[in-house]
Amino acid sequence: MDITSRSVFMVGGTSGIGLELARRFREAGSTVVVGGRDTEVLAKLTAEGLGTVEIDVTDADSVARARDDVLEAHPDLDTVVTMAGIGVPEDLWDPAHFATAQAIVEVNLLGTIRVIDAFTPHLLARGAGTIVTVSSGIAFLPFPPMPTYGASKAAVHAYSEALRAQLAGTGVEVAELVPPAVATGMGSGNPRALSLDAYGAEVMELLAQDPTPHEILVRGVLMHRWAERDGTYAELVAQRSQALATLPGRTRN
Template identity: 40%
Template sequence: MQMTGNTILITGGGSGIGRALAEAFHAKGNQVIVAGRRRAMLEEVVAANPGMQALELDITRDDAIKAFASKLTTDFPALNVVIQNAGIMRNEDLQKGETDTAEATITTNLLGPIRLTAALLPHLTAQPHGALMTVSSGLAYLPLAMTPTYCATKAAIHSYTESLRYQLKDTSLQVLELAPPYVQTGLMGDRQANDPHAMPLKAFIDEVMTILSTQPEVHEILVDRVKPLRFAAGGADKTADYAAFFKQFNDGMAAARQGEK
């Protein structure tokens, strides 16, 4: 991926990983546009980073995505990089039989990126040095049982990204996937943002930017901290090891978060 001279859209750019990526790319001289549903948070990011731009986007609505894509490509015709970072993560008790959380998660984390990709692909494939990056998760490979639909959507994003890369292999558009580990962000509230067991956000972003800078043809961006999750399944002879790791990981997380709703 080209690191400078880009016009970059980052969804979910008002906080967490999205904001940190936006600021890192902005510092390298790229034109960065942050998008999200919360106008106040976007304005805060722009105020702290002169020259950055912001556009509101409700990633849950197909009509809003289409209107957004039209305005975006009109206002920023040089747009050549899109980072699909918007997402939600919520605990679910599957025994309660409710599906509201699952439906909201699927709409935001899976349908939203698919719809936005469809709306922007004709523009992106026509740009020089184009790139489209999805943000999955280490939990796409080893699920956290307390957030089942989140993990399922991230597994689906991984699969979708692989297929998209293959279908676009004869174009100039580079398709990348960023799979974060457990990072200190507000994705699941203040507890995660301050959890010493989570990877510090700055350390994560620094490692991501180093990978992108030193490996321009990389397809999967994997910091060292996520590799135990990414490669947990191993080969066919690793089934027992995976099962043990799955239990250890989920037992540990359940104990750490006991009492959370």
């Protein structure tokens, strides 16, 4: 991908990894529109020089309005990044977790599908472009305190694979970004989390390859992605299961 001349819509790019990549695309020479729900943050990003549009990926009407606004201003749009996502711990001993699980699936999986569906006809009509989905290292190596987050990201991986197969030959590429823990709001408590700057630099280097890799795998996520292949899966899941002790109510003997 030529990162110096793209027209990019970064959905869920108002903070963390999304904002880091949006700024890097712009610095490389691309035109970038950031989508998000927080109008105050969007106003600050507009003042910074980024294009912005309000979007709630859980609302089909909001997604459609955002699509129309973006394409009206940028009819040459060629890159859509579905970055919106949420993830929190869940205690599966407590059935009340279901509301949390439902919210996670609504944003991470269904939100991704809504955005892709909204922009696929435009990209197909162009005969060229790139859809970038965002899964997670947790899609391949579970982190037991966050079961639905991992499940939703595993679903995004599977959906990305099928989407790529269905779009083969159309000129529309599908790249899957697979982050490990990164020092953002979601990963800030992990002492092994990559710095946001280092992560952003490595991702942009990978995206700039020609052809664009099907999976954007920074070095820090390889242990997750290939755990089953490398025979380390069971051991690593057992290690990561120790974090279950941090869930409320898990002090029982």
